[in-house]
Amino acid sequence: MRTQVGIIGAGPAGLMLAHLLHRAGIDTVVLERRSREHVRQRVRAGVLEHSTVKLLRAVGLGGRLDREGMPHHGLSLRFDRADHRIALTDLTGRAITVYGQQEVVKDLIDARETAGAPIMFDVDEVSVHDPAGDRPRITFTDADGTARALVCDVVAGCDGFHGVSRTAFPPDALRTYRxxxxxxxxxxxxxxxxxxxxxxxxxxxxxxxxxxxxxxxxxxxxxxxxxxxxxxxxxxxxxxxxxxxxxxxxxxxxxxxxxxxxxxxxVRSVVTEPMRYGRLLLAGDAAHIVPPTGAKGMNLAIADALDLSRALVPFLSGRSTELLDGYSDRRLHRVWRAEHFSWWMTSMLHRSPDGDPFEHRLQLAQLRYTVSSLAAATSLAENYVGLPYDLSMPGSAYP
Missing domain, CATH: 3.30.9.10 (D-Amino Acid Oxidase, subunit A, domain 2)
Structure with a gap:
């Protein structure tokens, strides 16, 4: 088998990357170890940032989202037996939308299958070979148990925290913070x-x-x-x-x-650096995990896919390697911002297992300050709805 971009993993990062590249006329194959039914039904995160919603609409995936999604213009911090509303839209001009990750995944699968592009479900024994070469390969067994090899120009590892993509990095080429x-x-x-x-x-x-x-x-x-x-x-x-x-x-x-x-x-925080080795690129949970408190995981994965698609279009056409060369640094800059916000929310809202009374008083002080200070409330709001990023898409490749 032969393709331009082999994508391991049919989660938000892998499917969004495949969708964007298909719109740009780039050939992709998506490999997923789970069944189609499992992938469509697994329940995950449910909060979409403002920019994520704009992107989904821009690439033709806003129909069901606009019908069934639930826009929210605020959230409540509840402590001292009282509600304290953070007015997200009043503070930032932006909102969030509650729309489950599995719904985004369903929309992406439906769009890909309508376009006649392949998703190979129920694959096993996936392995990446020669990621530093010009023609990396992915070997696997398909749903029928037949051994196959997929030759690629680029491999995108979007296979999550427990996937195989990171293991294809040489040990001395990867550093993990957790x-x-x-x-x-x-x-x-x-x-x-x-x-x-x-x-x-x-x-x-x-x-x-x-x-x-x-x-x-x-x-x-x-x-x-x-x-x-x-x-x-x-x-x-x-x-x-x-x-x-x-x-x-x-x-x-x-x-x-x-x-x-x-x-x-x-509940864990994990960041892998760099997000690239040769022609193997990581995206989504394969590269970073955030605590769920900040509602950042799916949004980071989709933003990774957008950035990576932008970088691959000029790279695969032979025009430029500049965007691909800068992919890891660009994404890690945003990833660490999201990691900090998620850590901060988690630290402020969770009681320590030993019930430390000093920490308890510090947390209450932070919560009270956050809801009483316009600057602090705005900082929480702008991070929660998502810091803006460039949604422009290069040329006619993205109609």
């Missing part, structure tokens, strides 16, 4: 209307809680739990009782309902 947090998120998806019209980030003596939503009928909620917690220790009634305590303010009624999905998510 921080593991001493807690996890217990998340549920429930069939019940949201209890509040905006997202609630709650800080309480018992730990962090988040109230979010996926639609007018489906609510997404999270609890901070110990890092070694077991899902079996949390029956549905216990989850609802704990959410009610952590989210409690006067006049607030938490709506409960049937739990459709339940899971534990570890």
């Amino acid at each position: 921080r593991e947090y001493p807690f996890a998120w217990l998340g549920i998806l429930a069939r019940t209307p949201p209890s509040h019209h905006e997202l609630i980030y709650a800080y309480s003596d018992r730990g962090f809680a988040l109230h979010s939503m996926r639609s007018p009928e489906i609510t997404r909620l999270y609890l901070q739990v110990p890092a070694d917690e077991r899902i079996t220790d949390w029956p549905d009634d216990r989850i609802w009782d704990e959410l009610a305590v952590r989210l409690a303010v006067d006049g607030f009624d938490l709506r409960s309902g049937p739990v459709l999905e339940k899971g534990l998510t570890s």
